[in-house]
Amino acid sequence: MERVPETARPSIADAALVVVKIGSSSLTGPDGNLSTTAIQGLVDALAARTEDGTRVVLVSSGAIAAGLNPLTLPKRPHDLATQQAAAAVGQGQLVAAYTMAFRRHGLNVGQVLLTESDVTRRTHYVNARRTLVRLLHLGVVPVVNENDSVATQEIKFGDNDRLAALVAHLVKAQALVLLSDVDGLYDRPPARPGAQRISDVRSPRDLEGISIGGTGSKVGTGGMTTKVEAAGIATGAGIPTVLASADQVGPALAGEDVGTLFHPVDRMPKGRVLWLRHASTARGRLILDDGAVRAVVRDRKSLLPAGITAVEGRFSEGDPVDLVSRTGRVVARGLVNYDHSELPAMLGRSTHDLAADLGEEYRREVVHRDDLALL
Structure with missing residues (x-):
């Protein structure tokens, strides 16, 4: 891929290792089924980024959402057992869809399912890092998701935004891109007249006075709050983070002025400290x-x-x-x-x-x- 000589966000455009997270609502159509068009569009953008040698880790929600239709469930279930059943059915469909989409670009994918203990216990997260790093060295695109089919309420991340931030730290990524159905952080609810997109967040002070809410779609668990919190985890580890809509993935990866860029902080905590503070319950x-x-x-x-x-x-x-x-x-x-x-x-x-x-x-x-x- 030919790079644009100058970009508004060189920290994103020049990153050698990028973690990209996409939410359930961006992967499914109105009927609740996985959207092959949405998946192919995402994969095309990620594959284009890999052409210049950039390594990509994809953190993808969607397993539970993918299992709703086969199980004839009208919406995301509330009880843990049904969520686990839907995830068990849907995870295979999700990975199969990614495998086919990446194969069109000559790329292999590797599924990596994580629970909270995989990133809080030392031996577990060392093993998780070793697996992810080896997959990247082999030219494989890791597709990471929470292991919803076995995770209990006590060991769940809660949403894949936080998981993505922790994975970005785990693999020592140079950038994190959070994709959803929202095209950035606004100074007020986007539906209100006069709402303006916030292009850059350089410190927590930039968020003072801004109402951050939202609980996510009917097929997802996250909202704007979890995305801002995930950005705080990543930038606290020195990783610049972009929040953008899924249809902006190409421009976001190219460093164009879309979405909201959260700039990294100057002082970074040690790795163990960051994991204990943000990954553990x-x-x-x-x-x-x-x-x-x-x-x-x-x-x-x-x-x-x-x-x-x-x-x-x-x-x-x-x-x-x-x-x-x-x-x-x-x-x-x-x-x-x-x-x-x-x-x-x-x-x-x-x-x-x-x-x-x-x-x-x-x-x-x-x-x-x-x-x-x-x-």
Whole structure:
């Protein structure tokens, strides 16, 4: 593909690795079926971008929507079991459609289904990254989706906007493009007279006074709020993000002034911190005394059992938990090194005493400082 010498957004046009996310409503027609025209149009634009050596990861919603018609469901079901059934039926149709569309351009696709644990537990997300990177090196276009057919409410991302932002960080993308049926962020609801598109968001201050709402279409789960939040995750990791409509995918990838560009922030958190902060859902809470709060927040030290006053929830070793002050303020999130049933007997005791009474394995921290993200 011949590049335009100068673009309004060179950070997007020149990106060597791009993550593109598309929502369910942009892939289905009025009858709820997958639209081959919409899929082919998207794939044509992505294939054109790959011609100059750009690597592309596609995060695609649509599995549940694709399963509605075969199961004669009039709309997206609310209960988890039916959602999982629809996803199981629809995921095959979705990937088959992408396989055929990309094959016309001589490209192979690889399906990658993720759950939240795949990006919160260290061994899992290392494996997820290894798979995605290898697919890209082999010239394959990864098609990523949440594994809706097995995910429970407790381990769901909630929407693919957040998943796309986390995948962009996982593969170290240079750009993220969020596509939907909305052509950008507006300074007021687009239907209101005088509404103007916001071309650039350079900091959270640019969003002050702007009403951000919307709950998505009847076949999707996201809305403008989730897209802005996803942009915040990505730009917080140094990744410029464009929010545009699906029919603008070509111009958006070319760096033209369409949609809304969210500029990256200057300071980027470490990878583990970003994942803990945005990808994880706490399975429980540890209540800390004032000294432990100071040690964790101010001194950036590990959490020891001596500073914990109470344990709430049911969790296992390696699960994310919230660290909470006596006043109820969540100060950090981290990966706990003990099961919820082990901790009550350890509270207020030093690791030295615990090791002497229970064994050397109890000398370890409750949450190591390398597995902590301040909130």
